[in-house]
Structure formats: C-alpha cells, structure tokens
Amino acid sequence: MESVTVHPTMPNTDDKLHIAMFPWLAFGHMIPYLELAKLIAGKGHKISFISTPRNIDRLPSLPPNLSTRITFVKLPLPENPNLPEGAEATSDLPEDEVAHLKTAFDSLDEPITQFLKSSNPDWLLFDFAPYWLPEIARNLGIPTAFFSIFIASSFTYLGTTSPEAPPDDRKLPEDYTVSPKWVPFPSTVALRLFEVLRLYKRITGDETNVSDLYRFMGSARGCDVIAMRSCEEFEPEWLSLVQVIHGKSVLPIGLLSTTANDDDDKDTWPSIKEWLDRQRKNTVVYVAFGTEAMPCQEEVTEIALGLEKSGLPFFWVLKTKQGTDAVKLPEGFEERNEGRGVVCRGWAPQLKILAHDSVGVFLSHSGWSSVVEALTFGRPLVLLPMSNDQGLNARLFGEKKVGYELPRDDGDGSFTSEAVAESLRMVIEKEEGRAYRDKVKELKHLVGDRKRQNLYVDKFLDYLTTHQRRRSI
Structure with a gap:
C-alpha cells in the first residue's frame, strides 16, 4: 500500500x-x-x-x-x-x-x-x-x-x-x-x-x-x-x-x-470523427447512458425503433449485459440504418463526440457528469433517467429547460418508440424545442x-x- x-x-x-x-x-x-x-x-x-x-x-x-x-x-x-x-x-x-x-x-x-x-x-x-x-x-x-x-x-x-x-x-x-x-x-x-x-x-x-x-x-x-x-x-x-x-x-x-486524455482515444477517434464530419451541423443524435446504466430489452427495442422513426443520423454507444441476459437490437435494424446510424459497442470518446459540431442532441440518462459535459459544449438533452439520482436530476433539468424528459408511464416507466422519435425531433429542430436549445447555449458560457x-x-x-x-x- x-x-x-x-x-x-x-x-x-x-x-x-x-x-x-x-x-x-x-x-x-x-x-x-x-x-x-x-x-x-x-x-x-x-x-x-x-x-x-x-x-x-x-x-x-x-x-x-x-x-x-x-x-x-x-x-x-x-x-x-x-x-x-x-x-x-x-x-x-x-x-x-x-x-x-x-x-x-x-x-x-x-x-x-x-x-x-x-x-x-x-x-x-x-x-x-x-x-x-x-x-x-x-x-x-x-x-x-x-x-x-x-x-x-x-x-x-x-x-x-x-x-x-x-x-x-x-x-x-x-x-x-x-x-x-x-x-x-x-x-x-x-x-x-x-x-x-x-x-x-x-x-x-x-x-x-x-x-x-x-x-x-x-x-x-x-x-x-x-x-x-x-x-x-x-x-x-x-x-x-x-x-x-x-x-x-x-x-x-x-x-x-471532465478533462480529456488524448492517449485514451487515439485508436478510436479518427474513424468516429470521419463519420461525424460527413453529417450536417446540429443533426446527429448522440445516445449514451454512462458507465453503468444499461437499458433492458424492451427499452433497447423502443430506443432503436425511435431512432429509426426520427429519420435523424445517430451515434449510439450501446453497453449491454453479457451472456444469456444480453439484449438484442431489432432484427435488421443495423442493416436498415447503415450509413445513417452507428452502433458502438465499445468505449467511445464522449467529450470529443459532444464537441463535434454535427451533434444536435444528446439522449442521456441524466447523470450529472454527462450533463455537465453536454452543457460544456452547448448540446441540448433528451433525458431518459435509469436509476439512482437520475430521476431527481431530470426533474430539475426539466424545470431549468436544460433537457426535455422523455414521456413515460408513471406506473412502470415504459415508453414508446414514437415518444423517442418525437422528443428527439422536437428538441433538435422544432420551434417548441427552441427553449432547450437556447438555454444550453446560455449555460455553455457558465460551465465552459x-x-x-x-x-x-x-x-x-x-x-x-x-x-x-x-x-x-
């Protein structure tokens, strides 16, 4: 010791x-x-x-x-x-x-x-x-x-x-x-x-x-x-x-x-950057739920179908359980969305992705570290809390117009692919999402x-x- x-x-x-x-x-x-x-x-x-x-x-x-x-x-x-x-x-x-x-x-x-x-x-x-x-x-x-x-x-x-x-x-x-x-x-x-x-x-x-x-x-x-x-x-x-x-x-x-360590992503970042560079500014949905939050099979299915229905380009860092508990994407999902979306099953350099100007919205679990990183680069959020304090965070962030909480059933927490698609499109491009886009730009100057x-x-x-x-x- x-x-x-x-x-x-x-x-x-x-x-x-x-x-x-x-x-x-x-x-x-x-x-x-x-x-x-x-x-x-x-x-x-x-x-x-x-x-x-x-x-x-x-x-x-x-x-x-x-x-x-x-x-x-x-x-x-x-x-x-x-x-x-x-x-x-x-x-x-x-x-x-x-x-x-x-x-x-x-x-x-x-x-x-x-x-x-x-x-x-x-x-x-x-x-x-x-x-x-x-x-x-x-x-x-x-x-x-x-x-x-x-x-x-x-x-x-x-x-x-x-x-x-x-x-x-x-x-x-x-x-x-x-x-x-x-x-x-x-x-x-x-x-x-x-x-x-x-x-x-x-x-x-x-x-x-x-x-x-x-x-x-x-x-x-x-x-x-x-x-x-x-x-x-x-x-x-x-x-x-x-x-x-x-x-x-x-x-x-x-x-x-968070401070980035360039040595940690020198092998993964070039190919990710190449894909992001091909996307239009403020159009990409970045999806990640932190180091521990793992959506269940039903949630993964609805998120995937929602991303598909949104019509938006997406980069999804998908961490799943191993073995018999492993979740699966809908059949044919990756083939149907080839070129428009990327599913990354390993580690991804979140800070560099959020810093890229093609990213238009961050679908997140409301973890404070991830939200701080999003605000650092002025990225609006759609919030899907999973556990711990994340639900409490999401309520405050909603009050402050930092992020829009995905609509869910109050009794069991279920949500639909239509709610995913509509929430993402609203925050990234519609007039009613302007309050969220403007608020994170304002907070960018504070957090950054x-x-x-x-x-x-x-x-x-x-x-x-x-x-x-x-x-x-």
Missing part, C-alpha cells in the same frame, strides 16, 4: 495541505473525485486517493505534472463469498448485487483507520457510503468534508439532519413522489412512482444492509462541512436550503468538467468558463486552509 506520511506533531506551516479522498466504489463517483484531486494537486497540495487496487488500476492516467502530488492508496477489499472475483466497483455487478459490495466496503473501516493514523492528513473528503467514517476521523483529530457528487436539489430531497428542520416521516412509496415538506418553494424534484419502486429496497434497507438514506444522513450529520459538485449560478436556492436543513456550512466546489469554475476550488481550499491553520495553533 502506498501512502504519504505526515508526522502527527508537525503542524502544516506552508499552507499546502495533505488531503485524503475516499469515494464510493462507482466510477460515477471516483471520476469526479479524481477531477477535484487534479485541480487541488495543480495548486500544489498533496492528495492521497484511496480506493481498491483494481479500481485504481482502471482510473484514467494522471498528467505527468501531477503524478508526484497524487498518491494512490490501494486498500484491498476483504473477501466476500457473495462477490464474484474481481468485483470492486458497481459496474462489475448487477444492480441487485451492489448491496454485497456495500457490505465489503464497510469492512474497510479498519484498514482506512490504520492509514489515517499513519498519514495524519489535514483533511479527509469522503462519500455518502462510509457513514461510519466521520467518527473514526474525529477520534483521530482529522476534520472531514462530505463531498457529494450529487447536485444540491437531489441532496435536499434525501432528508434532513438539523433539529430545526421538519423530520422525515415518509413511509409509503407514494410519500416519495411529491416534493418534501422541508422544500419551501414550488418544485417538481421528486421521484416518480416507478422510480421509487425500483429503488425502494435501497431507500428502506433490509436485515443485511442499512439503507442508502441512512448512509447519506449519517455522513451529512457526522461531517464538519458539506462540499457539493454545484455552483451558485446554477441552483442557488437549493444550495442555501441544504445549509438550512443540515445546519452546517455548504461549500460548492464548481461543476468539475474554467476560470470561473476554478474560483470555486480556490474558495474551497481557502476554507480548508483557514480551518487547518486554526487546528494547528
């Missing part, structure tokens, strides 16, 4: 911090943590990035100038008979087996305690899952920040910890389909019934695992400060509300636009303004440094 050792009796005197980071074992969490780590390391601070060996080996390579400031700390997962060999991230497992990964993750409490004792970082940034970690850090005299990769509106929906805020008395699935009573302004940010039912075991927990809400609230209650992947210009009312309902400082750290977003990281580090200086006195 690699580590950075800081002598516990030596106060930090040069205003350069040693920050430990411990994200949840999902790449949708690890990548934003790594982006923040790179920004902080670029300002001269030291980072200990803690995860499991296989996850660390799968992370994007670091820029050479940062490799000496970011140390990867590998903590092997304890053996768990319910986990397949090599399963160290949520993407390695079906969704109904992720609970076993959380159980194994909780067993890292002792190894991370030993690491924190030996390295004595100035700050520990941790994710929602290790609700037990703030107490360990407090006993070691290490201040903590709960760094949430969720936007403030979704964070607010999950619950409250301040005694001044209304208690969370939601019990039935239907209770989760309306805006919580601690939200004092009109909002559509709530789960739809089919989303609640899909997530209900994770909302309530069971005899083998505490609920995700329990983890969230324990982490929010135990931390010293809440850091959030958001900014004042995007959701100011929600950031203020998080501070009220949790009774502690909330620090936005900016949107953390690296200097403005960088100021959030500076303010965050100022807070951490000031707090650390007081601790050293």
